[in-house]
Amino acid sequence: MSTYQYFLVDRPLPYVAHIQINRPSKLNSFFEAMWLEFKTIFDTLSRDSETRAIILSGAGDRAFTTGLDVQAASQSGALQQQAGTTPKTVDVARKAVEIKRHVEEFQNCISSVEKCEKPVICVMHGYSLGLAMDISTCADIRICSADTKFAVKEVDIGLAADIGTLTRLPKVVGNFSWVKDVSLSARIFGAEEAYRVGYVSQVVETKEKAIQAALKMAELIASKSPVAVQGTKELLNHARDHTVADSLRYTGVWNSAAIQTSDVQRAMLSGLKKTKPRFEKL
Amino acid sequence: MSTYQYFLVDRPLPYVAHIQINRPSKLNSFFEAMWLEFKTIFDTLSRDSETRAIILSGAGDRAFTTGLDVQAASQSGALQQQAGTTPKTVDVARKAVEIKRHVEEFQNCISSVEKCEKPVICVMHGYSLGLAMDISTCADIRICSADTKFAVKEVDIGLAADIGTLTRLPKVVGNFSWVKDVSLSARIFGAEEAYRVGYVSQVVETKEKAIQAALKMAELIASKSPVAVQGTKELLNHARDHTVADSLRYTGVWNSAAIQTSDVQRAMLSGLKKTKPRFEKL
Amino acid sequence: MSTYQYFLVDRPLPYVAHIQINRPSKLNSFFEAMWLEFKTIFDTLSRDSETRAIILSGAGDRAFTTGLDVQAASQSGALQQQAGTTPKTVDVARKAVEIKRHVEEFQNCISSVEKCEKPVICVMHGYSLGLAMDISTCADIRICSADTKFAVKEVDIGLAADIGTLTRLPKVVGNFSWVKDVSLSARIFGAEEAYRVGYVSQVVETKEKAIQAALKMAELIASKSPVAVQGTKELLNHARDHTVADSLRYTGVWNSAAIQTSDVQRAMLSGLKKTKPRFEKL
Amino acid sequence: MSTYQYFLVDRPLPYVAHIQINRPSKLNSFFEAMWLEFKTIFDTLSRDSETRAIILSGAGDRAFTTGLDVQAASQSGALQQQAGTTPKTVDVARKAVEIKRHVEEFQNCISSVEKCEKPVICVMHGYSLGLAMDISTCADIRICSADTKFAVKEVDIGLAADIGTLTRLPKVVGNFSWVKDVSLSARIFGAEEAYRVGYVSQVVETKEKAIQAALKMAELIASKSPVAVQGTKELLNHARDHTVADSLRYTGVWNSAAIQTSDVQRAMLSGLKKTKPRFEKL
Amino acid sequence: MSTYQYFLVDRPLPYVAHIQINRPSKLNSFFEAMWLEFKTIFDTLSRDSETRAIILSGAGDRAFTTGLDVQAASQSGALQQQAGTTPKTVDVARKAVEIKRHVEEFQNCISSVEKCEKPVICVMHGYSLGLAMDISTCADIRICSADTKFAVKEVDIGLAADIGTLTRLPKVVGNFSWVKDVSLSARIFGAEEAYRVGYVSQVVETKEKAIQAALKMAELIASKSPVAVQGTKELLNHARDHTVADSLRYTGVWNSAAIQTSDVQRAMLSGLKKTKPRFEKL
C-alpha cells in the first residue's frame, strides 16, 4: 500500500486496511496538511478493489486524537483569521467568506470517512477529544477501550463544533438530552457512558484488544459479498437523511442493478454447500 | 373473522385481533402468495371497526419467521430474474425494471403493517431472521421471548436488505453504530441485546408469556378511545419523517376534526366517575 | 428580575435563571393565562443578556405539573369548543378553524422553550403528566428525581397529544417501540425507565438534589463562552430536523460570523493560563 | 386491447394507446365506479409492454370532462357523508376518518396517471372543469383545442379542491399569482390564457386537430428507446419533489442499470446509419 | 374598522378590506414602527370574521413603496448596527446575533401577509422597489398599473435582499434566468415585463383602474364559501413547500373537517337554484 506522511496504512488481513493516525508525540493532534492527507487516504481506499473493510485508530498509547493542534492552527487557517495576525482583510463579510470556505474544506476532508464506499470501524482509546468526535461520528461502527476519555471539547475554546459533531451526534445517538449535556458542557465522559448511551457499540479492556475486536469484525465483513456490504452502508446512510417513502424508492432502484450480481448465486450456493464463497473484486 | 390460507387470524379478546404466520413446518418462511395475503389481512383490519389493536406472531415453537423461503423464491420473482432461468429478457435495463417493480410490490405488502390504522404489537420468538426484521420494524411495538435469535441476514445471501429493514432500523433504534454492526455483519443477536439497544421494548421468558404480555397490552390499548389511539399512531409516524414545524402544523389540522369527537367527553366523564368508558366503533 | 403571576423566577447564581411553575395547590396544572405568561418569560430570558442558562422546575413537593387543568380548560379554549357549551358556531369546519388556531397558539407558547436562545435544563419530580411531557421534550436537558411519575396521558382523555409530545418524543428518544408503548397506553412510567431509554439523562434521589445537580450543570454551562453555548444549542436543534449536508452548510455560515468573536482568544488564553475566562454579555 | 365500461381504449398506432373518457351524454362527468376503472386502465398500461405512449381525451364534442357528477356523488361517497343522509355515524371525528379514507382512495385513482410508467399526453377540449384539472395536472404533456373552457371549479361548490389540483398546479405552472387567481375565483379561462401561462404547451384549432397533434407527438415518443423515455419521465417527476443534490444522486443510481441497456448501442448505430432503430419491449 | 397610524384601512365592500400604505410624502417608504403596525393589521384581519378578501395598495400617485426609508433605518436597527454609531458591542459575533434577531423580526412582520388566512391582492403602481418586492411576493395575487417601476434594489445598497424576496421570488415566478437577472443587476423593470414573466397576473392602465380590478376580484372571492377560499390559500401555500405526496396527505386531513361544513350544501343548492349563497362568517 502507499506510504503517507502522517498516517500508517497497512493491510493486516486480506481485504482489510488499517489506518493509524501517526503523530503520537503530539497526541495525534491534527493540522491542515494532515486532514488533507486524511481525505486522500479515504478517497483512495473508497475505490480500492483490494479493500473491503477499514479500521481507523490512533498510534501510541495515549490518544486516538486530542483534536485540533491549536498551536498549529493559530498559525494558519480559520483561527488565524480570527486571531487577526496578518489578516488578508479587516472587512467582516470578507473574513466571513474566508472562514466559511475554510470550514467547508475541513468538513469535506472529515466527511470522506462517511462517503467512503467501504465500511469504517473506528477504534478509540485514551484521549478522544474535539475532532475525535467529528471523525468518529462519520465512521460506521465505533468501538473503544475502557480507558477512553471522550469530550465534545469545542465550547471550551469559545466555538460551536463545526466539523460535523453537532450535525451527526444527534443522528448516531438516540438520547438528545445526553447529546446536549455533553455538547454544552464539554465535560469528559468515559467508555461505559459512551456504551450505555449507544455512542460506541462495544467496549474492550485495552487498546490492543479493541484492535483485535475490530480486526475480527473487519475480517467477518470482508468475507461477505462486497456488493451487499457496500450497498448496505449506502442504504443505511441514505435512510438517516430521508423519509421512509424516499428511502424505499431509492432502495428499489439501487437493488435493481445490484441484485443482478453473481454474488447472490455464489452466496446462496456457498450457504447450501457450507463452503466459503469467493466474490469478484469491487 | 375471515379464514386465510397462510395465516391464522382470530379475536382472543374484544377489539383485539391476533394474526399468526402459519407455516410452522417451514419455520414460517415466506413466499410471494403469502406476502400478498399478508397485505390483504392488514388492509382489512385497518378498516375493520371491530379491531382496535393487533398482535402479530408466528405459529409454532421454533420461529417467528426465518424470512424468505429461498427455495420458493428461486422459482419466481426477483431472485429468479437474477438466477436467470427462463428470463423474460437478457437486457440489463429491462431486468432492472422488472426487479424494481417486484421489490416495490413486496415493500408495499410489508408496509401494510405500518400503514394499518390500528396499532400492531409484534411478538417475536425463536428464529427471527431477514424478513422478520423488515416486518417487525414496521410494527408499532416489539416484544420478544428470551430465546429469540435475530439477524439482518441479507448480506449473507449477497444482497442489501431491500424490503424495509435498512430504511426503518435507523429510525426505530437510536444507536447507529449497533445498527451498522448487525446490518453489515449479519450476525445473530439475542433478546437481551435487542432490549438493551431498544429494538424491543420488552423481553419475556417464553413465547407463551410474551403472547400474554401482548394480549394485556392490546387489551389496555383497545380500552381507550379509538380516535385518540389511531391519531396517536398516525402522528408519531408523521413525526418520524418530518421536521418539528411540519409535524406540529399537521397535528393541529388533524386534531381540528378529531377533538370534536364525543370520546373526549366520554373519557373525561368516565375519569371523574371512575367508570370504564365505552366508545363508538371506528 | 421581573415578578410573574404564575411562576417564580429568580437568579440563584450569576447568569443562571430558575423558573418555577408556581401553582402547587393545583399540582402546577396549567390554564390558558399560564401558558401565555410561560411564553413571555422564555421570550424575555431568550434575549436577556444576564442569562446564560435556565432551570425549569415545579414548585412544591408533589408535582412538576399534572398537565392541563381540565376543569379550567372545560370553561374556555379548545375543549370548551368541543364540549359545546355556548359555542360560537355549530358548523364543523368553523369549529375546526377555531380549534386549529387555539392549538397553534398553545403549541407556540410551549415551543418558546425550544426557541429560547439559552439552554434550558428541565428538572422533574412527582407527577409529570401530559403537558409535562410536551414541555420537557422542548427542553435541552432533562433530569429528574427518583420519585417522578411520568405519563403521556392524553389518550386517557380521548385525544392524541397535540402540544408537541408526539412530534418531539421520537426525536429525543431513540427507542420507537417504547415511545409508542407509552404514547398508546398512557401508562405511568418511573425515573429508572426514563433513564434507561434515555428520556432523562440523569436521575437524582430527591427533588432538592436534582435542583442542586441542575444548578451545578447550569453554573458550568454559564461559565463558558455564550457565543459557543448558544451556537451549540442552535446547531444541534438544526441538525435534528435537517439532512447532514444541509446542517454542515448551515454550520459553516453560522460560524463564519461566530468564530470572529473575541471569545475564542479569551477562551484559549484562559486555557493556557489556567484562569477563568470572562466573556462579554450576549 | 381490453374492453372497459366507461372508457374507450384503442391503439391507433403501434405502441400508442388512446384512452377516451366515454360518457359524453353526461359531459364525461365522473362517479366512483369510473375513477376506479380509470385507475385500472392506467395501472394496466403502465406495465403493458405494447404501450410506449398514451393519449387521454374525452369522447364527444362538448367536454373533456365537467368533473364530478355531483348528482351521482350526492348519493354516495364523501359528499354523501357530508350531506348527512343515512350517515354511518354522527361523530365528527369518525366522519372525518371516513372522508379522509374516501379522499385518499380518490386521489390514488387519479394519481395513477402520474405513476404510470409511460408518458401521458392529455388532450383537452370544451368544458374542462374541476376534476379535469386534477387529472390533467397529473399528465405529462397538456395540449388543448381553441375552444377549451377551463376552471378550478371546486370553491363554487364550497370546498377546496382535494384530488390534486391545488397540490400540482403550482408545480406545473410557474406563475403563482395566476395559480391563485384561478383557484380562488373559480373563474373560467380559455385556451390562449392556458397557453400563455404555460398550463398547456400547445393549442390547436379543433379537437380533431389536437388529437392529430397528440398522435404525432405520441408516435415520435414511441419511436424512441423505451428505457430512455420511461427513465426521463421518472427522473423529471423525481426532480420536481427533491433537491438538486438528491435528484443528481438518484439519477446516478438509476442510470447505473439503465445505461447498460442494448438500446444505447442500437440508438447510436441507427443514428450513424440513418436507420430507424428497433427496441426490445418494456 | 380600527384606525392605524401609518396605514389607511377601510372596507369598500362587504367582507372586503382595503389597506393602504399611507406615507405618500415619503413615497410610502418604511421604518420599523411601520412594519410592526403592518403585522398588527394583517394578524387582526387574518382572524376578523368580517373580512374575506384583502387589497393592499400604496396611497398617493407616485409609489406603492420605495422600500426601506434608508435615512430612518440608518438611525436604528440593523443598518445602524452596521453603520457603527453607538454600537452596543464591537464583537462581531454579538453584533451578528443582534442583526439576526432584527432580520427575523422584520421577516416575521412581512410574512404576516403570507400567513394571513384571507387572500391578499396586492396592487402596485409607480415606484415599487426593494421592500415592495418582499411584500408583494408574500401576497397571493399581484396586479399592477402600467406605470409601475419594479426593482430588487438591495444589491445597490450593498446587501443581499433578506426580508423574503430572494426566498420567494423563485417560487412565484418560473423563470430562474430572469429572477437572477433582476436580482443580481438591481435594474428597473416595468409592468409589461412583470406580466410577461408572470410576476403579476394582470396589468391595468392606471392605478385607479387597478384598484377597480382588484375590488372586482375581491368581491368575487368574498362571495364564495370562506371555508373553501381559506382552505384553498392554505393548501396552495403548503404545496409550494412540500412534495406532492406530502401535500396530498395534508389535503386529505384538511378536508376531513372542512368538507363537513354546511357551505357545501348551501353552495350546491344555490348552484341549482341560480341564487346567491350566503355563508356563515369565518
Add this chain to the structure above:
Amino acid sequence: MSTYQYFLVDRPLPYVAHIQINRPSKLNSFFEAMWLEFKTIFDTLSRDSETRAIILSGAGDRAFTTGLDVQAASQSGALQQQAGTTPKTVDVARKAVEIKRHVEEFQNCISSVEKCEKPVICVMHGYSLGLAMDISTCADIRICSADTKFAVKEVDIGLAADIGTLTRLPKVVGNFSWVKDVSLSARIFGAEEAYRVGYVSQVVETKEKAIQAALKMAELIASKSPVAVQGTKELLNHARDHTVADSLRYTGVWNSAAIQTSDVQRAMLSGLKKTKPRFEKL
C-alpha cells in the same frame, strides 16, 4: 490569466472573465479531459478575487456545444462500459458501480458552474444540444442568439439525460408540460420558443451581439458590491431547494455576517453622492 488546453479564458473588462469552449472544429463537443479542465476553471474563478462576473460561450460560429463527443466517449468512460469493449468486469452490479462513479464525477464537473461563487452568464448560439442543456441550466443567466438550436438530445442515444438537465430544467422553467415535451421528444427548439417559456431571458440577433449584451450585463453586475452579489446568488440557489421557512432562517444567518461589511456604507454613500462606489476585493 492562466492558459488552458480546451478553453480560452480572458478578461475583456475589469472583474469580468470570459470562458470560451474552444474546440470549434468538433462543434465544441466534450470528452472527459475537457470536463475535468472545465471544473478546474470554474473552481479557480470561484475564488479568484479579480473576478466578479463570468461569461461562458462557445468558440466559432456553429455551436455553443453539440454535447458529448460520442466517438471519444465510446473509447472511454461510461458508454465504453456499456459498449462492452474490454470491460473490467461482466458482473452487472460491478459495472453499475463503475457507471455510478463515472456519472457522479461528470455531474460534479458540470455542477461547478452552479457552485461557482460568482454569477455566470451563459451565451448560447448555433447548436446547443445535450450537454449544452446540462451546462446552461447550471448557469445563473441564459441568453442566446436568434439562430440557436436547442435540444435535450439524450433519448435519441437511448438514455435519460443524467448530467443535470432532467434535475434542473423543471426548476429553471415553470412550464412542466413544455419541459416534458422537449425532454421526451428530443426535438430541436429555437430561440423564440426558449424565450417564450423562460429558458433564456434574452434573445439577441447574432452571437456577437449576444456576447455584447452579456458583457454589458456582466459589467453592471461587476460594478456592484461583491458581498451583495455573491450573497444574492447563494440565497437564490438555496431558496430553489428549500422551504420558505428554511430559506428565511438561512438568510438571516447569512446576512448576520454579510451586512457588517463596509460595502453597505460605501454603496449608500455613493448613492447619495451619485459617485461610483469602489469595493474591496472578494
